[in-house]
Amino acid sequence: MNIDLRGRTALVTGSTQGIGLAIAAGLARSGARVAVNGRTSDRVDAAVAELRAAGGDVLGVTADVATAEGVDQLLTVLPAVDILVNNLGIFGAVPAREITDAQWRTYFEVNVLAAARLIRTYLPGMIDRGWGRALQIASDSAIVIPEEMIHYGVSKTALLALSRGFAKDAAGTGVTVNAVIAGPTHTAGVGDFVYQLVNRALPWDQAQREFMRAHRPQSLIQRLIEPDEIANMVVYLSSPFASATTGGALRVDGGYVDSILP
Template sequence: MDLQLTGKTAFISGSSQGIGYATARALAGEGADVILNGRDPAKVEDAVETLRRAVPGVAVSGLPADFSVAEDVERLCEQIPAVDILVNNVGLFELKPFELISDDDWRLYFEVNVLSGVRLARRLMPGMLDRGWGRIVFVSSESGVDIPANMIHYGTSKTAMLSVGNGLAKLTRGAAVTVNSVLGGPTYSDGVARTVKALAGARSVTEDEMKAAIIGTNATSLLGRFIEPFEIANAVTFLASPVASAINGSAVRVDGGALTTVL
């Protein structure tokens, strides 16, 4: 299927690695020019060079910014050009008992996981509406629907992200602009891999054994394994394309069947 993305330009937050980088690569592979983003300028530049080598023929650039730092966000919003596609992917996650989640932790998670998308949409969505075409995709999580007891702050921030995406979609009536979310399931991103390796070391088991044990605790998973970043990226890329024109205001599940609801 031709996703008709040649000539489009996309900005993907949190895209120097993991799901964000996989999304940038998928978009570039379909002919879109991409702008990468991450906290570390050196890692962003490395990701830009890697993607340029992997997908020659499209424009690849980078804009580093830390979404937990107000000055960085303000600078980014001044530098970011008009784009056709905005992928709100940047996010934090951690396992933490509820009683240990401080007010500062709550603020940080909403600052990065929720307000990043709010600020970028506020900057970029008016131009999409003026030009008559655009795509905004929020990379949320099944944890925003089924809140994990061991990371309530993360799950709650992902619920808020879904609400923002649904509300923004209502502003697009009659325009060829769509706003959707992807409900990713347990994905073996770089951050998850680091957590799994740490847990494996602490319990003196192999990484594969730790992965199997974690997935084994998820009794509802139909996939029976971690999702790979490119599998989330493929869904995001489809939603970002012209061929997904009739999907708007939706939360599309790429959760490996972890959620048990019909819808």
């Protein structure tokens, strides 16, 4: 499938590493002009340099989009986008009864409110132009709430509802809104998380297998997913080929969720 996104501008939040960086690279390879976003200029500059070296049309935007001030700063550089990928998110293991009010608020603000704010900001322009894509990177944890981080799971469940609701708001406009349910993925952050739950003395390959066996035994591929595999779905949903897919929760979870439907 030849996906051509030339002439489209995309914003990927939290895209200096991991899944976000892979998504930015995939969109750039398909011809989109891509804005890489992060909170620190050093990491944004490094990601931009990497993608430009691969031939991408890329710009960097240093802004904390989990705040209203950060979005205002973003708008001075990027007043309109055709493709919005809300990838920004935080996670971490905390025993259920030890999650504080402050942690609940932080997870909601970063994982949910930031996405809502950016959709609200960019959706009107997409609708006026008659074309657009708004994508939220959710998680298998939205459906299979992990006992070690229920605050994270709840925030990702909210993203599914957010996507469905805004898809209804954009009905009939040529703009689609979807969520991508990413399964356990091999990123630096997940590597650290794995070692929170298994013996740190284990070599990575053995630690990964032990993590999947003990904590994600439902996986049908029995391995962590690679970021490019998530990016492939996002690039497709960003394309004209996905024009009839909206309001959906599309799974790239390695068969982890034991359900026919999300």
